[in-house]
Amino acid sequence: MTFLEYLQSRRELLLAQTLEHATIVLMSVALATVIGVLIALWTYRNPRARALATGVAAAMLTIPSFALLGLLIAPLGLGYAPTLVALTMYALLPILRNTIVGLSEIDPALTEAARGIGMSRLRSLATVEIPLAWPVILTGIRVSTQMTMGIAAIGAYVGGPGLGNQIFSGLANLGGVNSLNQALVGTVGVIVLALTVDFALALLGKLTQAGQRPKLFRPRLARRPALTPATAVPSPSLGGRE
Amino acid sequence: MSRDVMIDLQQVSKFYRGQKAPVVENMSMTIQQGEIIVLVGPSGCGKTTTMKMINRLIEPSSGRILIDGTDVTALDGNDLRRQIGYVIQQVGLFPHMSVATNVGLVPRMLGWDRKRIEARADELLHLVGLEPAIYRNRLPRQLSGGQQQRVGVARALAADPPVMLMDEPFGATDPMTRDRLQNEFLRLQEQLRKTIVFVTHDFDEAIKMGTRIAVLGDRSKIRQFDTPENLLANPADSTVAQFIGRGARLKQLDLRRVDAITWEDVPLIAPDKATNGAKRQLEQAEGSSALTVDADNRPLRWVNAHDLTTDAGALAGAGQTVTTVEPQATLRDALDAMLASRDGAAVVVDEHGRYAGTVTLDGLMQVIHHTPEPEEPGAGVPDQRAGAAPAAELTPEQR
Numbered sequence: 001m002t003f004l005e006y007l008q009s010r011r012e013l014l015l016a017q018t019l020e021h022a023t024i025v026l027m028s029v030a031l032a033t034v035i036g037v038l039i040a041l042w043t044y045r046n047p048r049a050r051a052l053a054t055g056v057a058a059a060m061l062t063i064p065s066f067a068l069l070g071l072l073i074a075p076l077g078l079g080y081a082p083t084l085v086a087l088t089m090y091a092l093l094p095i096l097r098n099t100i101v102g103l104s105e106i107d108p109a110l111t112e113a114a115r116g117i118g119m120s121r122l123r124s125l126a127t128v129e130i131p132l133a134w135p136v137i138l139t140g141i142r143v144s145t146q147m148t149m150g151i152a153a154i155g156a157y158v159g160g161p162g163l164g165n166q167i168f169s170g171l172a173n174l175g176g177v178n179s180l181n182q183a184l185v186g187t188v189g190v191i192v193l194a195l196t197v198d199f200a201l202a203l204l205g206k207l208t209q210a211g212q213r214p215k216l217f218r219p220r221l222a223r224r225p226a227l228t229p230a231t232a233v234p235s236p237s238l239g240g241r242e
Numbered sequence: 243m244s245r246d247v248m249i250d251l252q253q254v255s256k257f258y259r260g261q262k263a264p265v266v267e268n269m270s271m272t273i274q275q276g277e278i279i280v281l282v283g284p285s286g287c288g289k290t291t292t293m294k295m296i297n298r299l300i301e302p303s304s305g306r307i308l309i310d311g312t313d314v315t316a317l318d319g320n321d322l323r324r325q326i327g328y329v330i331q332q333v334g335l336f337p338h339m340s341v342a343t344n345v346g347l348v349p350r351m352l353g354w355d356r357k358r359i360e361a362r363a364d365e366l367l368h369l370v371g372l373e374p375a376i377y378r379n380r381l382p383r384q385l386s387g388g389q390q391q392r393v394g395v396a397r398a399l400a401a402d403p404p405v406m407l408m409d410e411p412f413g414a415t416d417p418m419t420r421d422r423l424q425n426e427f428l429r430l431q432e433q434l435r436k437t438i439v440f441v442t443h444d445f446d447e448a449i450k451m452g453t454r455i456a457v458l459g460d461r462s463k464i465r466q467f468d469t470p471e472n473l474l475a476n477p478a479d480s481t482v483a484q485f486i487g488r489g490a491r492l493k494q495l496d497l498r499r500v501d502a503i504t505w506e507d508v509p510l511i512a513p514d515k516a517t518n519g520a521k522r523q524l525e526q527a528e529g530s531s532a533l534t535v536d537a538d539n540r541p542l543r544w545v546n547a548h549d550l551t552t553d554a555g556a557l558a559g560a561g562q563t564v565t566t567v568e569p570q571a572t573l574r575d576a577l578d579a580m581l582a583s584r585d586g587a588a589v590v591v592d593e594h595g596r597y598a599g600t601v602t603l604d605g606l607m608q609v610i611h612h613t614p615e616p617e618e619p620g621a622g623v624p625d626q627r628a629g630a631a632p633a634a635e636l637t638p639e640q641r
Contacts, residue, residue, distance in 0.1 A: 107332070107334075109330060109332035109333070109334045110334050110336060110337075112299075112330065112334060113328070113330060113332075113333075113334025113335075113336075114334075114336075115299060115323070116297065116299060116323060116328035116330065116334070116407075117323060117324065117328055117347055117348050117351075117397065117398075118320045118321065118322070118323035118324030118325075118348060118351060119320065119347075119351070120320050123351070127336075128336055131338050132336075132337070132338060
């Protein structure tokens with residue numbers, strides 16, 4: 001059976017596994033985003049708490065994935081749960097660290113201005129700080145997504161969902177009829193999926209970047225020189241540029 | 243006293259944990275409605291801390307602050323700050339929001355409806371000299387520094403707060419822009435009559451902007467609190483004098499305007515008059531110079547009898563160039579114009595450029611030496627031991 005024939009014959013199973021793979025990755029990244037951003041908001045103003053949080057997250061990242069998944073079997077059993085938890089733990093660091101960086105790099109004058117005009121802490125975060133840190137946070141989310149795509153394949157070892165099942169069964173019956181096809185389809189599938197999701201996130205970034213008008217509005221800005229004569233129109237004081 | 247007390251600082255202090263000396267110690271100050279009070283002093287003297295305690299960006303450790311009779315601690319800090327305009331040196335416009343959104347932030351927090359917020363933003367942009375149709379949808383980074391600070395002022399004015407706090411608002415702009423922003427702001431203030439606390443370390447800015455100036459020393463101790471005129475004429479102590487710097491007399495010239503001094507008349511010579519007639523006119527006037535004017539009475543050149551004898555022909559081209567000032571110009575501008583003219587006189591012209599009179603160095607000297615001296619020497623000196631309150635009480639009547 002050739003690779004294409006294999007794809008053809010297992011079309012429905014492969015599609016289902018790809019969707020499962022994408023789902024568990026996106027779920028764990030979403031979970032990690034919520035947890036990571038909350039921890040970042042809670043710690044970013046305090047250097048010691050910040051160091052502790054990133055330290056713990058970094059330590060979790062150094063645990064080999066096989067070991068972590070294996071360890072999680074004891075409390076969580078087999079299947080979906082240990083995979084989701086492990087992936088979330090791995091996804092945490094890039095998001096947490098980028099959120100902290102993004103928030104602490106905001107010009108202090110802006111947070112002072114926000115406070116000075118009477119914004120509550122929550123409003124300042126929601127309307128000023130998080131929108132401004134968003135591009136950096138999103139970069140963290142993209143890194144996490146890429147990373148967990150690969151690790152998710154190993155989740156099949158503890159009975160998790162996704163394309164890892166193809167790889168593992170291919171490796172299990174090495175020399176068998178479809179072993180190479182299975183390993184190949186799993187690997188290529190993960191890569192294609194990772195690239196697709198990354199592209200989607202990049203697009204999301206373009207559309208949501210704070211302070212950057214979406215491309216749709218660009219033509220209006222490009223026409224700005226045509227407006228310049230109007231700046232010379234007499235106004236009570238001056239409307240032109242200094 | 244016709245005006246009401248707007249801001250009242252009573253024995254306000256600020257301590258920080260772990261620091262022995264307070265940053266602000268027993269500061270008392272009474273500010274009338276409609277005044278621009280400038281807090282000026284060396285960096286680290288606590289002037290910004292003092293200002294920030296008024297809107298409770300920094301909580302006072304002790305003492306009371308009353309705004310329009312209400313203790314500021316009676317209000318929620320955020321509610322309080324929405325009622326007080328706040329302008330900072332770095333402007334602090336939010337870069338991801340349009341100019342109009344930035345301006346409308348406080349009204350939005352106060353729950354105005356969208357239409358009203360938009361109308362208000364346009365009104366304010368117009369007020370600060372930015373054409374709303376052009377600027378409302380721009381992002382802050384598409385504006386020059388001066389324009390950004392105009393938007394910053396508009397944002398602070400959005401909910402029409404009676405009190406404004408300004409922390410070196412024009413400090414980050416180049417000198418030319420700063421001068422223009424200062425002038426525009428003073429013009430705005432004539433309409434708005436806000437009560438303003440203005441912090442700067444630039445004494446010249448203090449003189450220009452202040453109704454009254456508080457020169458602060460360490461721990462925000464008031465060394466002198468007085469009108470710019472009195473401060474320049476009678477510095478309370480050597481530290482204040484040092485802070486004023488050299489050229490106090492010259493700085494006084496900034497405070498007075500051409501229309502406040504007496505103008506002198508010079509003979510005018512209409513352009514069509516024959517030279518001989520003009521000469522006779524000059525001799526009759528017994529002055530050394532006369533002014534040629536055009537048909538609309540606009541000054542052209544200075545001429546004297548000598549010019550008329552050497553050139554028997556037309557008057558055009560004879561004599562010295564004329565320097566003019568408008569009645570609203572400061573005496574410093576007038577002095578500059580006098581120095582630029584060989585005759586040591588500047589011609590005052592009205593808004594259409596027509597002759598109105600002349601000012602001379604002699605006239606200027608008289609004004610400088612008529613600057614009111616205090617009734618007794620040292621009247622402006624605050625009693626150092628009793629704190630600054632006496633100085634604050636001395637002054638309101640003096641302007």
